[in-house]
Amino acid sequence: NAGVTQTPKFQVLKTGQSMTLQCAQDMNHNSMYWYRQDPGMGLRLIYYSASEGTTDKGEVPNGYNVSRLNKREFSLRLESAAPSQTSVYFCASSEFGRVTDTQYFGPGTRLTVL
Amino acid sequence: LAKTTQPISMDSYEGQEVNITCSHNNIATNDYITWYQQFPSQGPRFIIQGYKTKVTNEVASLFIPADRKSSTLSLPRVSLSDTAVYYCLVGLYNQGGKLIFGQGTELSVKP
Numbered sequence: 001n002a003g004v005t006q007t008p009k010f011q012v013l014k015t016g017q018s019m020t021l022q023c024a025q026d027m028n029h030n031s032m033y034w035y036r037q038d039p040g041m042g043l044r045l046i047y048y049s050a051s052e053g054t055t056d057k058g059e060v061p062n063g064y065n066v067s068r069l070n071k072r073e074f075s076l077r078l079e080s081a082a083p084s085q086t087s088v089y090f091c092a093s094s095e096f097g098r099v100t101d102t103q104y105f106g107p108g109t110r111l112t113v114l
Numbered sequence: 115l116a117k118t119t120q121p122i123s124m125d126s127y128e129g130q131e132v133n134i135t136c137s138h139n140n141i142a143t144n145d146y147i148t149w150y151q152q153f154p155s156q157g158p159r160f161i162i163q164g165y166k167t168k169v170t171n172e173v174a175s176l177f178i179p180a181d182r183k184s185s186t187l188s189l190p191r192v193s194l195s196d197t198a199v200y201y202c203l204v205g206l207y208n209q210g211g212k213l214i215f216g217q218g219t220e221l222s223v224k225p
Binding site for chain 1: 145146148150155156157158159160163201205213214215216217218
């Protein structure tokens with residue numbers, strides 16, 4: 001039981017390049033989330049998927065797109081990376097997306113955009 | 115979503131009890147109070163959640179006064195491994211799991 005896994009762990013991009021961050025969970029959870037965390041700050045919600053087939057914007061969605069590929073997988077795409085997107089990205093999942101449901105976080109992806 | 119205010123940092127020594135207070139003056143009737151812990155280079159981890167009075171689990175206790183405008187996370191007899199950032203979050207029961215993480219409280223436990 002791996003929980004929430006993310007790939008890659010580290011990535012360096014040049015401005016304008018694109019990439020997709022992958023996230024998968026094996027807990028049969030319905031809801032999945034993407035956050036970013038900048039140095040010295042809390043996490044900010046980028047996008048979330050309350051259930052398979054649905055996605056919604058969070059606090060900071062600009063410059064990102066997401067795909068809920070199936071119940072297990074939720075990917076985050078940067079179409080044209082910018083230095084302002086240098087951050088640590090965390091994926092999380094919860095059983096039904098209720099605030100009383102624990103969110104389980106992955107280990108994070110450290111992204112640097114030059 | 116209710117805004118929370120908590121100290122930016124706290125220092126403690128091993129074996130002491132640590133209390134971190136969070137202020138949430140605009141908490142709504144249906145809001146729950148949740149605390150997460152984050153170690154360096156890791157994702158946050160759920161610690162405890164409560165609605166009113168007191169909740170205790172194997173890791174911590176959460177005290178919520180009757181007016182619910184604040185809450186206190188209590189960590190008994192901390193060790194060096196409790197050095198982490200602690201986030202207080204307040205959220206509505208059925209709002210799609212949107213959690214707002216503030217800056218958190220950076221707890222440093224010294225030997």
